[in-house]
Amino acid sequence: MKERSERLKAIKKLIKNNRIESQDELLRELTKEGFDVTQATLSRDLKLLKVGKVSDGHAGYVYTLQSDEDRGESEQIFVQDFLRGYVSIDWNATTVVIKTFGGHADAVANALDCLNLDEILGTVAGDSCVFAALRAGVSGEDFMKTLKKHIPDLEEDL
Missing domain, CATH: 3.30.1360.40 (Gyrase A; domain 2)
Known part of the structure; x- marks a missing residue:
């Protein structure tokens, strides 16, 4: 299993480069990247990274990262x-x-x-x-x- 720091970097990259609307979608993308992670662990990671959801300007919400x-x-x-x-x-x-x-x-x-x-x-x-x-x-x-x-x-x- 890949290290936590690698997983956190992958989460940031996925959120920056994709339109991620749900944890399920993010879990699928992480699995494709070779990470075996539970929903509970992903929730903790998102909290640690201070990931939020913002309106996409249409009918949904997408994950976003805090600015530097x-x-x-x-x-x-x-x-x-x-x-x-x-x-x-x-x-x-x-x-x-x-x-x-x-x-x-x-x-x-x-x-x-x-x-x-x-x-x-x-x-x-x-x-x-x-x-x-x-x-x-x-x-x-x-x-x-x-x-x-x-x-x-x-x-x-x-």
């Missing part, structure tokens, strides 16, 4: 959420642990998810702690270097 400017503004919001909520970051061979202020773990985990870092498989949030599972071969240092590219104001040392 909108995406940049969204990323800034996630960066602010992350910076506002985190207290410290530590890691071992497979997991990053982010301690947060009480009640901020969900916002910090959501920020990480929405930044769409290839280094992370997924996140789990409690009340004041986030666990982020790293992909095979990714170190905590690799994760931090990428995170600092997205969040230059991060005050953690490598």
Whole structure:
């Protein structure tokens, strides 16, 4: 099965280059491209990519992507959420642990998810702690270097 990042790129390409009216239609196109994906996964991907539907000017609606400017503004919001909520970051061979202020773990985990870092498989949030599972071969240092590219104001040392 192809990687998530490849699938997300394929979804963006399909939406940019085709008139996609439904998830079923998008699923069929992804299958043609060699992706085996469920409707639930596709729904999560569309949410992550912030895909919306707009009127086609006639009688229907088609999928559309956010502009780069909108995406940049969204990323800034996630960066602010992350910076506002985190207290410290530590890691071992497979997991990053982010301690947060009480009640901020969900916002910090959501920020990480929405930044769409290839280094992370997924996140789990409690009340004041986030666990982020790293992909095979990714170190905590690799994760931090990428995170600092997205969040230059991060005050953690490598």
